[in-house]
Amino acid sequence: xxxxxxxxxxxxxxxxxxxxxxxxxxxxxxxxxxxxxxxxxxxxxxxxxxxxxxxxxxxxxxxxxxxxxxxxxxxxxxxxxxxxxxxxxxxxxxxxxxxxxxxxxxxxxxx
Amino acid sequence: xxxxxxxxxxxxxxxxxxxxxxxxxxxxxxxxxxxxxxxxxxxxxxxxxxxxxxxxxxxxxxxxxxxxxxxxxxxxxxxxxxxxxxxxxxxxxxxxxxxxxxxxxxxxxxxxxxxxxxxxxxxxxxxxxxxxxxxxxxxxxxxxxxxxxxxxxxxxxxxxxxxxxxxxxxxxxxxxxxxxxxxxxxxxxxxxxxxxxxxxxxxxxxxxxxxxxxxxxxxxxxxxxxxxxxxxxxxxxxxxxxxxxxxxxxxxxxxxxxxxxxxxxxxxxxxxxxxxxxxxxxxxxxxxxxxxxx
Numbered sequence: 001x002x003x004x005x006x007x008x009x010x011x012x013x014x015x016x017x018x019x020x021x022x023x024x025x026x027x028x029x030x031x032x033x034x035x036x037x038x039x040x041x042x043x044x045x046x047x048x049x050x051x052x053x054x055x056x057x058x059x060x061x062x063x064x065x066x067x068x069x070x071x072x073x074x075x076x077x078x079x080x081x082x083x084x085x086x087x088x089x090x091x092x093x094x095x096x097x098x099x100x101x102x103x104x105x106x107x108x109x110x111x
Numbered sequence: 112x113x114x115x116x117x118x119x120x121x122x123x124x125x126x127x128x129x130x131x132x133x134x135x136x137x138x139x140x141x142x143x144x145x146x147x148x149x150x151x152x153x154x155x156x157x158x159x160x161x162x163x164x165x166x167x168x169x170x171x172x173x174x175x176x177x178x179x180x181x182x183x184x185x186x187x188x189x190x191x192x193x194x195x196x197x198x199x200x201x202x203x204x205x206x207x208x209x210x211x212x213x214x215x216x217x218x219x220x221x222x223x224x225x226x227x228x229x230x231x232x233x234x235x236x237x238x239x240x241x242x243x244x245x246x247x248x249x250x251x252x253x254x255x256x257x258x259x260x261x262x263x264x265x266x267x268x269x270x271x272x273x274x275x276x277x278x279x280x281x282x283x284x285x286x287x288x289x290x291x292x293x294x295x296x297x298x299x300x301x302x303x304x305x306x307x308x309x310x311x312x313x314x315x316x317x318x319x320x321x322x323x324x325x326x327x328x329x330x331x332x333x334x335x336x337x338x339x340x341x342x343x344x345x346x347x348x349x350x351x352x353x354x355x356x357x358x359x360x361x362x363x364x365x366x367x368x369x370x371x372x373x374x375x376x377x378x379x380x381x382x383x384x385x386x387x388x389x390x391x392x393x394x395x396x397x398x399x400x401x402x403x404x405x
Contacts, residue, residue: 028140028141029137029138029140029141030140030141030144030145033141033145034148047166047167047168047169048138048141048166048167048168048170049167049168049169049170049172049173050168052134052137052138052170052173053172053173053176056173056176076136076140077137077140078133078136078137078140
């Protein structure tokens with residue numbers, strides 16, 4: 001029996017996932033989308049709408065900032081960059097996740 | 112259809128704000144990238160397009176957010192701030208204008224009394240007030256028009272200046288004519304008028320032009336309220352109701368005039384006009400009746 005991606009669970013962490021990707025370097029909408037799909041081997045059926053919602057939320061909260069790239073690849077793309085607030089939130093969320101994971105594992109221990 | 116057309120159609124019903132345009136651009140660019148990638152993987156253009164579009168999800172929800180935001184921003188800026196605060200600069204300007212006017216009045220009074228003239232000639236003192244009154248008129252007009260109120264936006268500076276100059280010229284004419292009246296009382300009104308007319312007519316003409324070409328400066332909430340009132344009136348004054356109301360009013364006032372003349376002839380016109388007081392009451396009762404009907 002193989003595992004299954006719980007879409008709901010992952011969706012709740014979309015913000016953190018995006019921040020994690022942007023921490024490694026500035027990126028734009030589709031690139032972020034590709035990274036997520038490839039890393040989860042296309043198991044996570046992420047809708048672009050979810051992605052855009054997250055991005056807007058992060059922008060409004062000041063965790064990421066946007067800028068328009070130039071037309072080097074034919075077409076102006078909106079790039080996002082993680083801010084200091086974003087880095088702090090990412091670090092906090094990572095801690096929270098590690099803690100939650102440990103708690104869940106403890107509760108689900110098959111003794 | 113291509114991606115841009117598709118995205119435009121998705122957001123057909125949404126108000127075109129800069130925010131939304133930016134968003135549509137972003138989505139379209141990403142969509143194009145996705146389609147290109149899928150084609151590289153071997154899908155046909157149509158298959159790629161269909162798959163890419165199916166991955167979008169409920170994107171219009173985000174447009175709802177965008178337009179709600181914009182609406183809230185607009186309403187917040189224009190409705191909630193009903194208490195308009197005065198900047199210190201403006202307050203000072205008002206005070207100075209008031210001071211100038213007061214000073215002019217004092218000068219006029221002093222001059223008027225100095226000439227030791229009783230009665231009407233004393234008005235010649237207005238000569239002293241001319242410069243002060245003119246400046247004060249210009250300042251007050253400008254300040255008043257460029258003042259933001261709860262109901263109106265301030266007028267643009269240049270246009271307000273136009274009004275102010277017109278007011279200044281008019282005031283100049285009026286005050287000078289008054290002074291003239293005092294100085295050359297013997298010559299009568301005609302001398303005064305000859306001063307008044309070359310200033311007042313252009314000023315009045317210019318003012319009329321400005322007023323006729325004026326654009327409304329109402330704030331959105333005032334416009335909304337007006338629209339609501341109009342809608343309510345339209346509801347009440349529907350065809351049959353309006354006709355009844357009109358004919359009723361016609362009967363009322365024709366009767367009043369008839370009574371007025373009759374009573375006037377019989378009892379004298381100094382009492383007959385009282386009829387009109389009653390007809391005003393009657394008119395208001397008609398109006399009340401009209402609004403009472405649902």
